[in-house]
Amino acid sequence: MTTFLGDEEIRRLAAEHGTPLLVLDCETVRRQVRLLRAALPKVDFYYAVKALPHPAVLRTMQQQGVGFDLASSGEIEQVRRFYVNPRNTIHTHPIKKRNDIRDSLRFGCTTFVVDNRDELSKFVEFRHRVGLLLRVSFPNPDATVDLSRKFGCAPAETLDLLRVARQLGLHVKGLSFHVGSQSRTASMHAHAVHECARIIREYNRDGDTPLSTLDIGGGFPVDYCGTMPDIDAFCAPIREALTSLGGDIHVIAEPGRYLVAPAAISITSVMGKARRCDRPWYYLDDGVYGAYSGRIFDHANYPIRSLRPGPAVSSVLAGPTCDSIDIVHDDIALPALEIGDLVIGEMMGAYTISTSTEFNSLERCRVVVLHEDLTSDSVAHIA
Ligand SMILES: Cc1ncc(COP(=O)(O)O)c(C=O)c1O
Incomplete structure (x- = not known):
C-alpha cells in the first residue's frame, strides 16, 4: 500500500491544486x-x-x-x-x-x-x-x-x-x-x-x-x-x-x-451523488477515461478509500463522463459521502495516466510531483 502521504497532506494538496490530482512521489x-x-x-x-x-x-x-x-x-x-x-x-x-x-x-x-x-x-x-x-x-x-x-x-x-x-x-x-x-x-x-x-x-x-x-x-x-x-x-x-x-x-x-x-495516488472529489437500486452512487471528477483507465485496460483493482470516517455500506463509484462504462467501482464499502468529499486511489502510478484520454473533452488530472531531485549533478553516470 502507498504510504508516502498522510491524510492532512492529501487535504492540503487538494486545497492547493484542486482535483482531480495525481500525486507522484x-x-x-x-x-x-x-x-x-x-x-x-x-x-x-x-x-x-x-x-x-x-x-x-x-x-x-x-x-x-x-x-x-x-x-x-x-x-x-x-x-x-x-x-x-x-x-x-x-x-x-x-x-x-x-x-x-x-x-x-x-x-x-x-x-x-x-x-x-x-x-x-x-x-x-x-x-x-x-x-x-x-x-x-x-x-x-x-x-x-x-x-x-x-x-x-x-x-x-x-x-x-x-x-x-x-x-x-x-x-x-x-x-x-x-x-x-x-x-x-x-x-x-x-x-x-x-x-x-x-x-x-x-x-x-x-x-x-x-x-x-x-x-x-x-x-x-x-x-x-x-x-x-x-x-x-x-x-x-x-x-x-x-x-x-x-x-x-x-x-x-x-x-x-x-x-x-506505488509512487502515485489519485485524489478525486465527489461531484454528485444519487441513490439507485437502493444503493448510494457517488460521481467522482475522474474515472475510467482518466487516471482510472487501468480499471479497464490493466484490469487493476486499486485500493480506494475516502477520508471520511463512519459506518461503511456497499456503494458505487462512478466517473465524470456520460458513458455507462465509466464506473470506477461497482461494489465498494464506503461511509455516507457528501459532495466535495475526497476519494483516494492508492498504487496508481502504473498504466493509469499513461492510458488516460480526454473523452467528453474533460481535462486530464493535474500531476503534482514530490521529492524530485533537480540538481544537475545528480545524474548517475552509466557505463
Ligand atoms: C515489452 C514490454 N516490456 C516491459 C513491460 C513492462 O511490464 P511490467 O509493467 O509488467 O513490468 C511491458 C508491459 O506491457 C511490455 O509489453
Missing part, C-alpha cells in the same frame, strides 16, 4: 528501484517507459542509472529530452514499421526485439547497425495481463528462427521473454529462464556468434490488495533459475509496474 520510485535491485542483484534494468512516461519519473530513473525500454518513436522523443545515452536503451516492440527502426537508429538505440521471420527481414537493410533479441512466448495463467498470445515465438521455433537470422546475416545478441504483467507467482519467470538457458546452450554449441544476453522482461507484481509476497520472496525462484545460465550471459529486465505503481 519520486522518493518512492527510488525506493522501488533499490528494492528490485536488491531482489535481482545481477540484473540490469531498463524501465518500461509505457508504464508512466512522466518527465519526473524519467529523470529519476536516469539519476538512478536505470536504462530505458522504449516501444515507439514517441517514447524515444520522451527520453531524448533527458540526454539519455542511447546505449542505455532497448527497443522492445516486437512488431515495427520501417520508420520505427529508422527513428530508433537515428537516436542511437540499436538493440531491437523481434519474434518472427517477417520482422527479421525488416532488419536486413540495417544489419550492420543492429543487435537483436528474439522474444520467446511463455503463456502464463498467473499473470493479470498475459502478453504471450500477442507476442513471442514458441520455444520449439526458436532455434529455427535463430538459424534463419544467421542466414540473413543478422546479429542476434540473445533471447527475451515477458511472462505477462502483474504475475502472481514467479513460476513462469523461472521456467522461462530454464527454457531459454537450454536454447542458448544448444545454439551456442554450434554458433560462431554465441548468444550473450537474456532479457527476462517485466511482470514483477505490486501488492494492490494485500496478498502478494514482498519482491525479495517473489524473486527467489528467479534468482535460483538464473544460476542455470552461464556466468557469461548478461541478464537484463524491463520492469514497468513494480518501479512506479
Whole structure:
C-alpha cells in the first residue's frame, strides 16, 4: 500500500491544486528501484517507459542509472529530452514499421526485439547497425495481463528462427521473454529462464556468434490488495533459475509496474451523488477515461478509500463522463459521502495516466510531483 502521504497532506494538496490530482512521489520510485535491485542483484534494468512516461519519473530513473525500454518513436522523443545515452536503451516492440527502426537508429538505440521471420527481414537493410533479441512466448495463467498470445515465438521455433537470422546475416545478441504483467507467482519467470538457458546452450554449441544476453522482461507484481509476497520472496525462484545460465550471459529486465505503481495516488472529489437500486452512487471528477483507465485496460483493482470516517455500506463509484462504462467501482464499502468529499486511489502510478484520454473533452488530472531531485549533478553516470 502507498504510504508516502498522510491524510492532512492529501487535504492540503487538494486545497492547493484542486482535483482531480495525481500525486507522484519520486522518493518512492527510488525506493522501488533499490528494492528490485536488491531482489535481482545481477540484473540490469531498463524501465518500461509505457508504464508512466512522466518527465519526473524519467529523470529519476536516469539519476538512478536505470536504462530505458522504449516501444515507439514517441517514447524515444520522451527520453531524448533527458540526454539519455542511447546505449542505455532497448527497443522492445516486437512488431515495427520501417520508420520505427529508422527513428530508433537515428537516436542511437540499436538493440531491437523481434519474434518472427517477417520482422527479421525488416532488419536486413540495417544489419550492420543492429543487435537483436528474439522474444520467446511463455503463456502464463498467473499473470493479470498475459502478453504471450500477442507476442513471442514458441520455444520449439526458436532455434529455427535463430538459424534463419544467421542466414540473413543478422546479429542476434540473445533471447527475451515477458511472462505477462502483474504475475502472481514467479513460476513462469523461472521456467522461462530454464527454457531459454537450454536454447542458448544448444545454439551456442554450434554458433560462431554465441548468444550473450537474456532479457527476462517485466511482470514483477505490486501488492494492490494485500496478498502478494514482498519482491525479495517473489524473486527467489528467479534468482535460483538464473544460476542455470552461464556466468557469461548478461541478464537484463524491463520492469514497468513494480518501479512506479506505488509512487502515485489519485485524489478525486465527489461531484454528485444519487441513490439507485437502493444503493448510494457517488460521481467522482475522474474515472475510467482518466487516471482510472487501468480499471479497464490493466484490469487493476486499486485500493480506494475516502477520508471520511463512519459506518461503511456497499456503494458505487462512478466517473465524470456520460458513458455507462465509466464506473470506477461497482461494489465498494464506503461511509455516507457528501459532495466535495475526497476519494483516494492508492498504487496508481502504473498504466493509469499513461492510458488516460480526454473523452467528453474533460481535462486530464493535474500531476503534482514530490521529492524530485533537480540538481544537475545528480545524474548517475552509466557505463
Ligand atoms: C515489452 C514490454 N516490456 C516491459 C513491460 C513492462 O511490464 P511490467 O509493467 O509488467 O513490468 C511491458 C508491459 O506491457 C511490455 O509489453
